[in-house]
Amino acid sequence: DELVSKAFSGREGRAFLVNTCINVLPPSKSEERVLMTGRHTVSDVYCRGxxxxxxxxxxxxxxxxxxxxxxxxxxxxxxxxxxxGWELE
Known part of the structure; x- marks a missing residue:
């Protein structure tokens, strides 16, 4: 239910767009970036582990x-x- 799309790109290739994310540290400081779809304000997300x-x-x-x-x-x-056992494809 949290998966919005599998058709996104990240810095390292294919990416998922999701509604929520668990087991991550609070997002970092926001910054403006020009991405493939335009200018966005984003915060990097880091693995808690x-x-x-x-x-x-x-x-x-x-x-x-x-x-x-x-x-x-x-x-x-x-x-x-x-x-x-969950599938990525």
Missing amino acids: CGGRIGWKYEKAEEVGQRYKEGKYIIERERVVKEN
């Missing part, structure tokens, strides 16, 4: 058509650990 950066949280989107992303997370597929 290893401390590695796993993606970012969309805080604000400049374009009206991109505002559905606000409050959602990009989680990079390469950073996801498959456990408990």
Whole structure:
């Protein structure tokens, strides 16, 4: 229910857009970035276990058509650990 889309790109390739994210540290300081879909205010998100950066949280989107992303997370597929038998594809 938390998965919004599998068709996103992160810094390291394919990524998931999700509504919420668990086992992460609070988002870092917000900054503006120009991404493939325009200018966004984002905060990097880090794994609570290893401390590695796993993606970012969309805080604000400049374009009206991109505002559905606000409050959602990009989680990079390469950073996801498959456990408990769930499928990535």
